[in-house]
Structure formats: structure tokens, C-alpha cells
Amino acid sequence: MIIIGERINGMFKDIARAINDRDPGPVQEWAKKQEYNGAHYLDINVGPSSTEPVEAMKWLVEVTQEASDLPLALDSTKYDAIEAGLKLCKQPAMINSVPAEMAKMERVFAMAAEYNAEVIGLAMNEEGIPKDADMRVGLAAELVATADAFGIAPDMLYIDPLALPCNVAQDHGPEVLRTLREIKMISDPAPKTTVGLSNISQGTKNRELINRTFAVMAMANGLDSAIADACDDELMAAVATARIILDMDIYCDSFVDVFKQRNR
Ligand code: THG
Numbered sequence: 001m002i003i004i005g006e007r008i009n010g011m012f013k014d015i016a017r018a019i020n021d022r023d024p025g026p027v028q029e030w031a032k033k034q035e036y037n038g039a040h041y042l043d044i045n046v047g048p049s050s051t052e053p054v055e056a057m058k059w060l061v062e063v064t065q066e067a068s069d070l071p072l073a074l075d076s077t078k079y080d081a082i083e084a085g086l087k088l089c090k091q092p093a094m095i096n097s098v099p100a101e102m103a104k105m106e107r108v109f110a111m112a113a114e115y116n117a118e119v120i121g122l123a124m125n126e127e128g129i130p131k132d133a134d135m136r137v138g139l140a141a142e143l144v145a146t147a148d149a150f151g152i153a154p155d156m157l158y159i160d161p162l163a164l165p166c167n168v169a170q171d172h173g174p175e176v177l178r179t180l181r182e183i184k185m186i187s188d189p190a191p192k193t194t195v196g197l198s199n200i201s202q203g204t205k206n207r208e209l210i211n212r213t214f215a216v217m218a219m220a221n222g223l224d225s226a227i228a229d230a231c232d233d234e235l236m237a238a239v240a241t242a243r244i245i246l247d248m249d250i251y252c253d254s255f256v257d258v259f260k261q262r263n264r
Contacts, residue, residue, distance in 0.1 A: 001239050002041065002225035004073050005034030006198060008064060010047015019046060019056050027060060028067035035068045038260055039230035041094060042068060045075035057081040061088045079107050086115040094118040097160060100125045100139040109150035119147065120158045120194055123179060129162050131171065133178035136161050140183050144191055154187045158194040158225060165202040166210060180221040197228040212238040219246060236260065
């Protein structure tokens with residue numbers, strides 16, 4: 001399972017302050033810490049309150065790359081900010097994200113082809129996030145078909161069925177899991193899948209328990225990657241264990257230690 005470390009996000013106060021003050025310290029500490037704890041990519045998001053998202057994204061990409069060699073997932077709804085970030089990335093990046101809306105898909109897939117970037121496609125459109133799995137899978141198919149028209153193979157795409165907080169959108173849970181299963185039948189090769197794992201527990205008590213329970217359930221339904229808290233040891237241990245049960249890694253007595261070491 002590919003872990004995209006969620007922590008370099010202006011949604012967190014320390015990162016928002018670091019961006020505002022142009023203080024690389026907290027950003028570089030989180031970059032190193034997430035890499036050490038097993039992240040495979042680092043999500044880079046300037047946050048909802050940035051007044052200059054292009055400049056902020058350029059700065060975040062540069063200071064992050066000084067601290068870590070991990071590939072980046074550029075997370076923004078401002079495509080100018082993503083493009084400015086892509087120009088600075090030292091290795092192929094991931095674009096996070098594009099909904100199934102034609103004008104946005106055309107902009108993002110053209111950019112992905114130019115910069116050899118992977119793309120997270122969201123199962124939503126102008127009308128929002130549908131509840132039922134069939135509609136989500138339909139939007140995923142639109143993303144796969146449009147990507148193909150730009151020469152982007154399905155396995156360069158990560159479809160995100162969009163996880164919502166279980167305290168306010170409980171009825172979406174089973175639909176998200178069914179979407180993950182059915183996405184694998186859209187094409188051959190199939191697109192990959194991802195979710196914003198911590199979304200599921202926003203505003204709840206027992207967040208870590210909810211996150212790791214969702215992680216293993218989603219993995220059993222075909223989840224390939226997650227934007228997640230790589231520094232949550234119990235989550236990472238649950239992911240390592242799920243990989244054993246799903247026969248994705250070979251069992252050994254110390255599989256949790258091995259899983260962590262492999263990423264260090
Ligand atoms: N899909 C895709 N990208 C995404 C998301 C998604 N990017 C952003 C987000 N969702 C995933 N990242 C996070 C990061 C943090 C939190 C949730 C998801 C989080 N933050 C605390 C909160 O809101 O309570 C902030 C707490 C604090 O300020 O300390 O939970 O779904 N493609």
C-alpha cells in the first residue's frame with residue numbers, strides 16, 4: 001500500500017504559520033519524519049487560507065525537496081499552483097487532484113502528459129459527490145476514458161471515491177467500499193485507487209481507531225494507496241498486517257519491523 005504522507009498541509013496550524021513566515025523548519029521536520037516512518041510520497045497542500053497559492057506552492061516544493069527525496073503529490077484546486085510546483089519537482093510527481101469535469105480534466109491531463117505525472121481523479125463532478133457506488137464508478141470511468149484520450153494509461157491514474165466523515169455521512173461508507181471493488185473492473189489494466197484516509201474520522205472521537213479500521217477494510221476491497229498519517233504507528237502496523245493477510249508480503253515473525261525498515 002502506497003502511503004502519501006498528509007502532514008505538509010496548511011490545514012495544520014504549524015504548517016500554515018511556516019508558510020506565512022517562510023520558515024522551512026516545520027516543513028522539513030515533517031518531511032523527514034514522514035519519510036522515516038514509511039511514507040512513499042509527500043502530499044503538499046498550501047491550505048485553504050493561502051492568499052498567494054502559486055508562490056506558496058513553489059516555496060513548499062523547494063523546501064520539502066531540500067529535506068527529502070520522496071516524490072511529491074501536489075494537492076491543490078488551483079491548477080496554476082500545481083503547474084508551478086510541477087516545474088520544480090526533481091522527479092515525476094502526482095497531481096492531487098481533478099474531478100470528472102471536462103474543462104478541468106483537459107487542463108490537468110494535458111499537464112500530466114507534459115510532466116509525466118500521475119493523477120488522482122475524484123469521483124465527483126459539478127453536481128458534487130454522488131452517494132451511491134454506481135454513480136461514483138461512472139465518474140471513475142469518465143476519468144479513465146478522458147485520461148486515455150490524452151495518452152495517459154489507467155495505471156497512471158489513482159481514482160479517489162472520496163471518503164467522508166463517518167459521523168455525518170455514515171451511509172457513504174459501504175458505497176465507498178463497493179466503489180473501490182468495482183473500479184478494478186473498469187479497464188485492463190485497472191486504474192489504481194486512493195482515499196484521504198483521515199477524512200473518515202474528522203470530527204469524531206477515537207480518530208486513530210476509526211482510521212486504521214477503515215484502512216484495513218478498504219485494503220480488503222482493493223485500496224492501493226492512501227493520503228494518511230504516516231507517523232501513526234498503529235495505523236502503519238495495521239497496514240503491514242493487512243498486507244500479510246492479503247498475501248501481498250511474505251509472512252515472517254517480525255513483519256511489522258520489516259515493513260518499517262523497508263521504508264527507511
Ligand atoms: N482526497 C484527496 N486529497 C485530499 C483529501 C482527499 N487531500 C486533503 C485531505 N483529503 C487529506 N489530508 C488530510 C489532512 C488532515 C486531515 C484530514 C485529511 C485532518 N486534519 C485535522 C482536522 O481537520 O481535524 C487538522 C487538525 C489540526 O489542525 O491539527 O484530519 O480526501 N485526493
